[in-house]
Each structure stands twice: as structure tokens, then as C-alpha cells.
Amino acid sequence: MSGKLFKAKAGKTSLTNTENDATMPEIRKTSRIKLLNKNKYLYALIALPVVYYIIFHYAPMYGIIVSFKDYNIVKGIMGSPWAGFKWYEKFLADPYFWKVVRNTFLLSLYNIAWGFPFPIIIALLLNEVRNRKFKKAIQSVTYLPHFISTVVVCGMLVSVLSSDGLVNNIIAGLGGERIQFLMYPEYFRTIYIISEVWQKAGWTSIIYLAALTGIDSSILDAATIDGANRMQRIRHVTLPAITPTIATLLIMDLGKMMNLGYEKVLLLYNGSTMETADIIATYVYRRGILQNSFSYATAVGLFQTVVGVVLLVMANQISKKLSETSLW
Amino acid sequence: MEKQHKKLISRTGNALFDIVTYVILTVLGFITLYPMWYILIVSVSSAQHINLGDISFWPRGLNFEAYKIVFENEKIWRAYANTILYTVSGTALQVILTAMCAYPLSRPDFYGRRILSIFTTLTMFISGGMIPLYLVIMNLHMINTIWAIILPPAISTYNMIVMRTSFQAIPHSLAESAYLDGANDIQIFAKIILPLSKAILATMTLFYAVAHWNSFFPAMLYLNDQAKYPVQVLMRDIIISGDMTGDTGDVTGSLNIVATNYKYAVIIISMIPILFVYPFLQKHFTKGVLLGAVKG
Numbered sequence: 001m002s003g004k005l006f007k008a009k010a011g012k013t014s015l016t017n018t019e020n021d022a023t024m025p026e027i028r029k030t031s032r033i034k035l036l037n038k039n040k041y042l043y044a045l046i047a048l049p050v051v052y053y054i055i056f057h058y059a060p061m062y063g064i065i066v067s068f069k070d071y072n073i074v075k076g077i078m079g080s081p082w083a084g085f086k087w088y089e090k091f092l093a094d095p096y097f098w099k100v101v102r103n104t105f106l107l108s109l110y111n112i113a114w115g116f117p118f119p120i121i122i123a124l125l126l127n128e129v130r131n132r133k134f135k136k137a138i139q140s141v142t143y144l145p146h147f148i149s150t151v152v153v154c155g156m157l158v159s160v161l162s163s164d165g166l167v168n169n170i171i172a173g174l175g176g177e178r179i180q181f182l183m184y185p186e187y188f189r190t191i192y193i194i195s196e197v198w199q200k201a202g203w204t205s206i207i208y209l210a211a212l213t214g215i216d217s218s219i220l221d222a223a224t225i226d227g228a229n230r231m232q233r234i235r236h237v238t239l240p241a242i243t244p245t246i247a248t249l250l251i252m253d254l255g256k257m258m259n260l261g262y263e264k265v266l267l268l269y270n271g272s273t274m275e276t277a278d279i280i281a282t283y284v285y286r287r288g289i290l291q292n293s294f295s296y297a298t299a300v301g302l303f304q305t306v307v308g309v310v311l312l313v314m315a316n317q318i319s320k321k322l323s324e325t326s327l328w
Numbered sequence: 329m330e331k332q333h334k335k336l337i338s339r340t341g342n343a344l345f346d347i348v349t350y351v352i353l354t355v356l357g358f359i360t361l362y363p364m365w366y367i368l369i370v371s372v373s374s375a376q377h378i379n380l381g382d383i384s385f386w387p388r389g390l391n392f393e394a395y396k397i398v399f400e401n402e403k404i405w406r407a408y409a410n411t412i413l414y415t416v417s418g419t420a421l422q423v424i425l426t427a428m429c430a431y432p433l434s435r436p437d438f439y440g441r442r443i444l445s446i447f448t449t450l451t452m453f454i455s456g457g458m459i460p461l462y463l464v465i466m467n468l469h470m471i472n473t474i475w476a477i478i479l480p481p482a483i484s485t486y487n488m489i490v491m492r493t494s495f496q497a498i499p500h501s502l503a504e505s506a507y508l509d510g511a512n513d514i515q516i517f518a519k520i521i522l523p524l525s526k527a528i529l530a531t532m533t534l535f536y537a538v539a540h541w542n543s544f545f546p547a548m549l550y551l552n553d554q555a556k557y558p559v560q561v562l563m564r565d566i567i568i569s570g571d572m573t574g575d576t577g578d579v580t581g582s583l584n585i586v587a588t589n590y591k592y593a594v595i596i597i598s599m600i601p602i603l604f605v606y607p608f609l610q611k612h613f614t615k616g617v618l619l620g621a622v623k624g
Contacts, residue, residue, distance in 0.1 A: 035439040041513035042432040046444065049429030049483060053448060056480050059464045060456025066463065077463070122356065128349050141357045143610055144364075147602050149542030151560045152595055155567030156363055159591060166366055169381040202360065206614055230345050263545050267568055281458070288459040289549065301457030309453055 067299035073292075087299035097283070097300065104279040107189055107265075108257040114193050116250060118201035120242075123208030124234060142202025154267035157195055158182065182268065185275035192264060192277075211245040212238065248319050255315025258308035280304045364599075371395070371592035378588050394589035398597060406555060407562040414547075414558055415540040418478035422536040423529060425482050426491055431517050433488075434495035435503075452485045458549075465550060476550035477558075481539070487532055494528040495521060531612040538609065541602065559598050567591045 036043070067087055069080040091097045122142065129135040145153070160166045161181040168178040181187045215238060223233050262281035269277035280300065288297025370378060374389025382388065398404055432438050433445055455461075461480065470476040498521060506516045522529065544560035551557060557565075565571040570587070602609070 032439075039432075039437075039439050039513070042435060042438050043440075045428045045514060045517060046432040049425055050444070050447070052425060052479075052482050053451060055464065055468075056461070056482070057451040057455065060460035061454065063456050063460030063463050066460065073466075076467075122353075125349050125353050128345070129353065134350070134353075138353045138357050140606075140610060142360050143614075144606065145360060146613075147538060147542075147606065147609055148364075148599065149544065149560055151542075151544050151563050151567070152598060155563060155591065155595055156367060158568050159588065160363060160366070164379075164381060164588075172381075198360065198363075202356075229341055266545070267564060284458055289462065294459055294463065298457060298459045301459055305455060305457055312453065 064298060064302055066295050067302055069295060071295040071298075073294075083295065087296045088303075090296065091300050091303070100278050100280055100283045103276060104260060104281075105257065106276075107192060107279060108260050110189055111193050111196055111260070112250075112253050112257070115197045115200065116253065118197055119204035120208055120246060122201060122205040123212060123242075124238065126205065126209060127212045127238070128230065128234075139202070142205070144202075145199040146203035148199065150261070150263045151267065153195055153199055154264060157191060157268065161191065182270070183272050185273045185277065188269070188273045188277045192268065195264070196261070207249065208242060208245060211242045215241045244322075247322055251315045251319045251322070255312040256308075257311055258304055367592045367595050371589055371596050373589070375586045375589065378586050391589070394593035395597075397590060398593045403554075403562065404559075404594070404597075407557050407559045410556060411541060411558040411560070414474065414477050414543075415537055417474070418481070418540045419533055419536045421478055422482055422484070422487075423532050426484070426488050426532060427517075427522065427525075427529070429483055430488050430491035431495055431521060434492045436500070448483075448485055448488065462549065471550055472552050472556065474556075477543075477546055480546065481543075484536070487535055491525075491528055491532060494525060498524055527615075531615060534605070534609055534612050538602070563594055563598055566594050 063077065066077055066080070068083060068085070069077070070083045070086075071077070071080045126135055126138065129138075162168070163178050163180055167181070172178055179187075181191060219237055219241075220233055223237050228236065258280070260279060260281070262279060262285075265277055265279055265282050266285065269282065281304070284297045284301045284304070287293045287300065366383075369385070369387040370383055371394055372390055372392055373383050373387045374391045377383055377388040429448065433441055433448070435441070456464075465471060465476050465480065468475075470479070502520055502524075503513075503516045506520055511519070542560065543558070544564065547556075547558050547561045548564070551561070554562075
């Protein structure tokens with residue numbers, strides 16, 4: 001998602017009926033009824049979507065109150081007794097919870113640190129290719145993993161990293177010792193990040209490529225006339241031109257740190273890698289769904305949502321200041 | 329003389345630059361493609377060579393037994409049928425509901441547009457979380473039914489906004505002239521707006537269908553009857569948990585294959601539909617990603 005995209009969206013969201021708002025005071029009941037009547041078919045269209053949002057988005061938000069209750073399935077949300085901040089106190093005092101928070105941040109940070117530069121490099125390289133067929137072929141190949149499901153990617157990882165898999169065959173061939181990679185916590189983050197880069201780097205480069213095609217070619221020509229070689233043109237013209245896009249995407253990635261892809265963790269972790277692999281979302285899943293501690297898990301989930309929103313708002317503010325692009 | 333010399337340097341520099349670019353990109357392409365290629369060639373190699381671990385670029389001891397066994401496994405057929413059911417019904421529902429939500433919000437003269445825009449956009453940032461949603465679905469008695477799979481993701485707010493932007497590009501005068509002919513808003517939506525929006529509807533269909541095809545977590549969360557599992561969940565059981573049983577017992581009873589053949593064949597079979605539509609996917613998804621960017 002590019003900065004421009006955010007701006008476009010924001011523009012549209014705030015583009016409400018300013019004309020109507022301005023004349024609002026004069027509008028009497030009758031004209032309001034007239035308006036409602038005039039739009040009645042539009043209301044009919046949007047009725048089902050509104051019901052959808054209420055049931056599957058707003059009802060769960062209301063459901064957060066179970067984290068302030070001793071939720072009991074038989075008694076239901078309303079019937080369960082209030083528990084105050086009991087669950088919040090409980091998880092905040094639990095050292096394991098903080099380990100999980102730490103794991104979430106570390107996995108996200110490493111993922112951004114390693115994963116962020118690749119799409120930029122791919123886009124810069126593709127931008128230098130003049131053979132259209134070659135460019136198209138590389139694009140087709142590098143975009144492909146984006147469409148492969150998490151289960152397949154994890155299945156490939158499990159097979160390729162197993163003791164008789166491709167990687168260990170290579171290691172054994174070079175005279176090394178076979179390693180059960182997925183059984184050691186110290187390898188987990190590396191495996192996760194490599195697979196993320198493999199799956200997403202090509203696809204994310206699309207946005208940078210689009211930004212690159214927006215560069216005015218006369219500037220590049222001027223640089224060439226001034227004697228700049230291709231490396232210098234990249235450094236002094238191309239790269240500065242896409243810096244706003246880079247900055248916006250980086251800030252937004254940092255803002256979305258809490259919403260790490262947990263499906264991959266869920267598929268790859270096991271008892272022996274929990275130490276580094278367990279993140280907030282997988283912890284919520286285990287405590288809530290597998291152990292039925294609904295109230296506790298909801299409280300932890302709310303912590304994640306709140307921190308996530310705070311990070312996102314901060315990221316948006318910074319982005320607004322730096323490059324005048326923002327989500328809202 | 330000196331000028332020529334400089335030119336020569338820059339030309340060789342240029343060539344070197346080109347070579348480095350092409351080499352790096354080729355290596356990147358190879359790294360991306362090779363794991364998938366490896367899965368494919370191993371799935372059609374003989375058990376003997378797999379055990380020796382000497383397969384690198386081409387299949388060895390060509391052997392399609394694994395595919396035969398996968399095709400004979402009714403569990404996999406059933407999972408495939410389930411995935412198709414969830415994908416087709418889920419996508420149809422999503423495209424219809426998304427359009428129904430996007431159209432009124434795209435109309436500048438829609439009274440209540442501001443409040444409903446906020447009402448929908450807010451859900452992109454705030455959510456109840458995994459457990460409260462689970463409790464809602466449980467209380468609606470949707471656990472272990474198709475509804476738990478297709479209803480909760482019925483509208484992606486992001487896609488809805490993309491669609492709304494696209495509807496806004498259609499001149500409002502078209503609707504106004506239809507009013508004069510006595511049409512109402514629903515008729516205008518169905519007979520004018522939707523036919524003019526085939527491109528965006530196709531993009532949305534692909535967006536949603538791929539997400540459904542690849543989706544695994546909701547099915548794992550809400551379905552507990554194996555007969556209802558989609559391919560992705562069954563695949564997790566087979567590839568990651570190593571479940572090798574079919575309806576008629578252990579599938580690796582055959583001497584000609586090993587578990588690896590079978591697992592890789594399952595991976596390949598799950599990927600085939602995606603590969604088939606990949607040219608369309610690439611075109612439409614790229615457009616979808618850039619849709620907002622172009623407008624800004």
C-alpha cells in the first residue's frame with residue numbers, strides 16, 4: 001500500500017457531504033424525511049452490510065466485556081459475574097506474558113529489519129532492466145510465492161528442513177552434521193524471516209516499481225548529461241525520488257508490528273521452540289480456544305489491540321509530519 | 329583522445345552494471361522458483377532416489393505412484409470439494425455484499441454517508457479480537473457449519489473502499505438520466521453500475537477467491553468435523569503433522585513410494601488451481617494494488 005493510496009483513501013473518507021452539512025441548520029424535519037425517503041433504496045442496499053458489521057465486528061467489540069467478567073459458557077456474557085480487573089492484573093503479573101510480548105516485538109523487528117530492504121533492491125534492479133521479456137519473467141516468478149498458502153509454505157519448510165530434507169542433504173554433502181532446524185529455538189526467527197522474505201519481497205516491490213515509473217525522465221537525462229553514471233543516478237536521483245514512499249512504508253510497517261502473521265507461527269512452532277516462537281496471538285489462541293480461559297485470553301487480546309492501535313496512530317502522526325501522507 | 333577514453337570506460341562500466349543486474353535478478357528468480365521446482369521433481373521421483381537424497385534438478389526414476397495414491401484417497405477429494413464449496417459460495421457472498429455496501433457510500437447525495445463511512449472504516453483499526461469473535465460465532469450456533477467459514481469475512485473493508493473509489497469514477501449523470509426514465513436506485517445499481525464495473529468485480533472476485541482457497545485458520549478454529557475440512561486444513565494434518573491415513577488405512581503401504589512423495593504430491597495438487605489462474609491473478613492483483621495509488 002503506497003503513501004499515495006493512503007492519501008487517496010483519506011481524501012475519500014473525509015469527502016462527505018460538506019454541502020449538506022453547511023445547510024443542516026435550515027433543514028427541518030420534513031426535508032430530513034424527504035432525504036430519507038429519496039435515499040430509501042440506497043438504505044435497502046446497505047442494510048445487510050450494516051447488519052454484517054454489527055454482528056461480526058461490533059458485537060465482538062462489545063464482547064470484550066467478558067475480560068472484565070468471570071465468563072462462564074453456561075451463564076453467558078450477561079449472566080457471568082463481574083471480575084473487575086482481575087484478569088488484567090493476572091496477565092500483567094505473569095512473567096510468561098512478558099516473554100511473549102518480547103517475542104512478538106523481536107520477531108516483528110527482525111522481520112522488518114531483514115525483510116524491508118529486499119523489495120526496494122528488487123525494484124531498483126528491475127527498473128534498470130531494459131529487456132522487457134526478462135523483466136516480465138522475473139516479475140512473474142518473484143510475485144508467485146505471494147499466492148501460495150501459508151500451509152503450503154510451512155509444509156515446504158518442514159520438508160526442506162527435515163533431517164532428510166534438501167538443506168540437510170546439502171549440509172551432509174559438504175561434510176557437515178545434519179541439524180533438526182525446527183527443534184531449536186535459536187533457529188526459529190531466522191526460518192520465519194527467510195520464509196517471509198521469500199514469500200513477500202517480490203510482491204512488495206510492485207509499489208516501489210510504481211513509484212519508480214513516476215520519476216520524471218528529464219531529470220535522469222539531465223544527470224546523464226552532467227556525467228553521472230548509472231550507479232550515481234540511482235544514488236542521487238532514483239533513490240531520493242522514492243524516499244517518501246520508503247519512509248511511509250517503513251513507518252506503516254512499524255505501526256503494524258503487533259499484527260504479525262501468526263498463522264505461520266502456529267504451523268511451525270512446537271514444544272521445544274516456544275522459548276522464541278510463542279507470540280501474543282498464539283498465546284491468546286492456546287489460552288482461549290484450547291484451554292477455554294476465555295476471559296483471560298480476551299484480556300490479553302485487548303492488550304494487543306490497544307498497543308496495536310497506539311502504534312498505528314503514532315506511525316500515522318510521524319508519517320504525516322515527514323511526508324504529508326497518512327492513513328486518515 | 330581523452331574524451332574517447334572516458335567514453336570507453338563508461339561503456340564498459342555500463343556493460344558491467346548490466347551484467348551484475350541480470351545476474352542478481354536471475355539468482356533471485358532461481359531462489360524463488362527452486363523450492364517449488366524441488367517439490368515437484370521429488371513428488372515424481374522414485375523412493376530409492378529420495379532415500380539416497382541425490383535429486384537436485386531433474387526427477388530421478390520417474391514415478392507417478394504418489395499421485396495415483398493421492399487421487400485414490402477419498403479424504404482428499406472430500407476436502408477439495410469442501411474448499412470449492414467454501415470458495416464459490418464465500419466469494420459470491422463477499423462480492424455481492426461488498427458491492428451493496430460500496431455503492432451507497434460512493435454516492436455523494438447519500439444522506440448518512442459520513443456516519444456510515446466512519447462506521448465501516450473504524451473496523452479496520454479496532455476489533456474485538458479472536459476470542460470475542462469466537463464467542464459470537466459460538467452463540468450463533470455456527471461452530472462446525474459452513475456459516476462460520478463464509479460469513480465472518482463477508483466484507484473486507486479495504487476491498488470495499490477500493491470498490492467505492494471505483495464506483496465514484498462512474499459519472500453521476502448516468503444515474504440522473506436513469507431517474508428521469510423512472511428507475512430507482514436498486515435498478516440503477518443492478519443495471520447500470522454493476523455492468524460498468526466488470527473489471528473491478530473481476531479483481532474483487534479474484535482477491536476474495538484466492539483468500540478463501542488459501543485460508544486455513546478459520547477452518548481450523550471453527551470446524552471440528554474432519555469431513556468438513558477444506559484442503560488447507562487437511563494438508564496441515566498430512567504435511568506438518570504427518571498424518572498418513574486414508575479412509576482405507578495407511579496410504580504409504582505401497583512399496584514404491586515414501587511419505588515424502590505423498591506429501592509433495594499433495595502440495596502440488598493443492599497449488600495447481602492457483603497456478604492455472606496465475607496469469608489472471610498477476611494482472612488483476614497488480615492492478616488492485618495500484619488502484620488507489622494511481623488515483624492519488
